[in-house]
Amino acid sequence: MSALLLLGCLAVFIGLSQREEDASPTAEAIDTATVIATEKPAEEQAPTDTFAPTPEAPVEAPWEEQVVRSGDNLSLIFKRAGYDNRDVHRVVTESEDGKGLARIYPGQVIAFQGDESGQLVAVRHIKNDLETVSYTLGEQGFTSQTLTREPEVRVADATGVITSSLFLAGQKAGLSHTTIMDMANVFGGVIDFVGDPRKGDTMHLIFEELYLDGEKLDDGDIIAASYTNQGKTFTAYRYQDSQGDVGYYNEDGVSMRKAFLLAPVDFTRISSNFNPRRIHPIYKTARPHRGTDYAAPTGTPVYAAGDGRVIKAGYSRSNGNYIFIQHGEQFVTKYLHLHKRRVKQGQRVVQSQVIGTVGSTGAATGPHLHYEFLMNGVHRNPRTIHKKLPKAKSLPESEMAQFRQSIAAVSSQLAKLREETDTRLAMTGAADDRG
Structure with a gap:
């Protein structure tokens, strides 16, 4: 009885174990099931970035700037930047515009760029805000x-009213020194402009500003x-003619450019006018003063009064540094007591060209220009x-038709400025009278 019971339990145990083996997958089945379970359709796969990370752009080597100083040359500037004369020679001789690098002026900037090894690879010549020349090392x-x-x-x-001088009036009107001189x-x-301006004179300008x-x-x-000037109005309009030439003309088309300037210096004050009977301040004798003296600080520019040729340029005990200019067949102008001469005998000059600077050389009591004007060998008063x-x-x-058309709008604008100034001055005068 006991033996039969033991055999029955054993049979049941063997049957249960067999069913568990059948229910458990084989190793191969497990692998297959795992693959099937983990594989998904392509559209269900998570997106994958197929691009490699973008490398950072290389950092440009820094530029070292050197400001051109008075008395500088390229060798000195390159040396301050850490480069030698060999580098100077290469940049100047190898590049097309290299010789231009030698023409440097105080205030300009020369910038240098080197590589990791310290070799010069680029130079910049910053001439001004509008022009830069770049020199780059290549193969x-x-x-x-x-x-x-x-x-x-x-x-x-701009509008200005003369109270003491033209220059101060121009500055007060916001004009630059260059525009006043223009x-x-x-x-x-x-x-x-040395002797003619009077208190109450007015000036009006329409001009370009560059930004x-x-x-x-x-x-x-x-x-x-x-x-x-003293109630008489002069007007000038800039005009480019059909030939491409630019000039200034009055409202009737007459050129503002005359054969001679009335004053061959920056406007200052006249210390002595034309006087054939004056007593010479040094020699104390009655020596004719056949010209006009323009008192001005030493170094003030002196201009050629007109186009011509330098027939004499030298030094004498009485005249100091002097320049004589022949203008055509009839006229000669003379410039005495100069501090420096900027032209040589035989040289051609044009009106308003700087030919020298005011000084006090020769028989002069102080810095001034002595100016003479001769017509057919006879001294004439240069102011008349x-x-x-x-x-x-x-x-x-x-x-003329094109000229009138081109100045029509600006002529109206100029007239309006004068009208506004006249009205303002009249109101100021009326207020002063009431006061």
Whole structure:
């Protein structure tokens, strides 16, 4: 009985074990099941980034800037930047514009760039805000490239009233020194800005202003201007004719450029006018003063009064440093007591060219220019002789229609500025009378 019971239990145990083996997968089945369970359709796969990380851009080597100093040369500047004369020679001789690098001026910037080993690979010559020349090392040596920028041009106007001097009035009106001198040059054949301006004179300008990156860079050309001297008004308009030549003309098309400037210096004060009977301040004798003395600080520029040729340039005990200029067959101008001469005998000069600077050489009591004007060998008063000179050049009739059309708008603008100034001065005068 017990034996039968034991055999039955054993049979049941063996049957249960067999069923568990059948239910358990084999190793191969487990692997297959695992693959089937983990594989998914392509569209269900998580997106994979197939691109490698973008490498960081190489950092540009820094630039070292050197400001050109007075008395500098390329060797000194390169040496301060850590480079030698061999580098100077390579940049100057290998690049097309290399010789231009030798023409440097105080205030300009020379920038240098080297590689990791310290070799010079690039140079920049920053001439001004608008022009930079770049020199870059390549397989064939240094090459050059000029980079230029164009400023934005805006039109502005200014009004000035003379209270003490033209220069101070121009400064008060917000004009640069260059624009004031440009205006003096425009009217230099009809107004002597040394002796003619009087208190109450007015000037009006319409001119260009140049901007770069939203900031004013400089003044540009004068478009139109007027100057009222002791009640007489002179006007000038900038005009480019059909030949491409640019000049200034009055409203009738007559050129503002005369044969001679009325004053051959920056406007200062006249210390002595034409006087044939004056007593010489050094020799104390009655020596004719056949000219005009313009008192001015030493170094003040002296201009050629007109186009001509230098017939004498030298030094004498009485004249100091002097220059004589022949203008055509009839006229000679003389410039005495110069500090320095800027032209040589035989040289051709043009009107308004700087020929020297004011000084006190020779028989001079102080810094001034002594200026003489001779017509057919006879001394003439340079402040009045212009009235006897030939008439100024006028635009041909074929240009007049285009000229009138080109100045119409700016002429109206100029007239409006004068009207506003006259009204303001009249109101100021009335208020002063009531006071």
